[in-house]
Amino acid sequence: MIEAALVSGDDHLDLNMLPADVWTARLASTWGDRTPRPVEQANGSALWLADGQSWGLWHGRPSGFSGPKPLHTAFDRGGVEDLTTLRASNPALRLEDMDRDHVWGHVIFGPVTSIRTDDHAFMKACYAAYNDWLYEDFCVAAPERLIGVAMLPPHPEAAYEELQRLAKGGRCRQANLQIAVAEPRLEDPRWNPLWKLLEESGIVLSFHVTVFPGVSKAFDKYKGSPGATFLHAKMFIEQFLDPFVDLFAWGILERHPGLKLVIAECGAGWVPWVVEELDYRHYRLHECGDYWDDKGGIPHKMKPSELFKRQIYGTFQQSPTTMALTEFWGPDNLLWASDYPHPDSIWPHSVNKIAEYMGHMPPEQVRGIVGGNAAKLYGLDLAKATVKARIPMGANRAAA
8 A cells, every 4th residue: 555646637628517607707808709608599498609609518407318328427437427517627626536545736728629619819818818718717726736737728829828918927838729729730841940949938838639610520420339438549649649749750859959749648558569660660760860961961960759758748547558668658747637627537536547447556656656756847836735545555455
């Protein structure tokens, strides 16, 4: 049995759980009826509407849904039936849920369905208003436990402007770029000011899996089919593969050694083969160094695996494959996550799952993965943690 302060590296505040006034309190005076707000429907349920578009369900009203569910969330598994309390965005209720799970800290990503509009000025205002609400109204209740991840617009100039604003505020530890919809691709020099500002500010960048109509359209043909469930396995990797390789191919990490990146909820098991293959391509490139000498040389000096261990972190929930790859990831780069309150979440059974998948490992390695690595990355003082988990180890796992 070991005692550890748990810090989950990937948790959520979705649109369906946000307070009704996240945007109206800050934007209504400027944007009027275009401002995002929940609107009740004829059946008593409610949708987020913004600028005439639906952004999705809001759980502040009963959904009207009855019968078996095709998808269970952590709340279903944890016996939480009343979602109208919006407990994920209510600091007191969320902290109760964290205590129930014996978790000290949550790294909290914003809506994975994000902000849908073609009006860039309106888009920037919506991102900024969410970020202000996150730090001014939500995380302030327990800033060492509720670690909010700011949302960046998916375009380089707008993302840079918002990060510049956040850096001046001094409350942002991590900012997320919705990489599945970010344009242009990362090799474009328009992104360079953002990389430099991230490095200078010390704010960690993250890529998180995204759910958008354009991303999920491949599912439309198969809706209602059990087979559609399996398509999620490829969606996670598809969103990350191109931008992940771009980080190495175009020298982004090598030119910005202070840039730290978390790849969240995309799985960790596929990464080693890709990095291994990148190392091999790096070798093949330098094997022909005499050819490139006449063309200006090869700017890629460091092996991709060296850059990876220096700058990239990954999250996972429950993965025996990942536990078998800890030597590749190194002692500091894996971040355990509960994914509260998503369908893939292990809340409120995090301690049991950690014991199941990590109970055979050295205690200090487990302490790092479940909280110590996040503490180093985000500058947290786990000595202040008043909530700690007792994790069964070795033979004690079976008894637990």
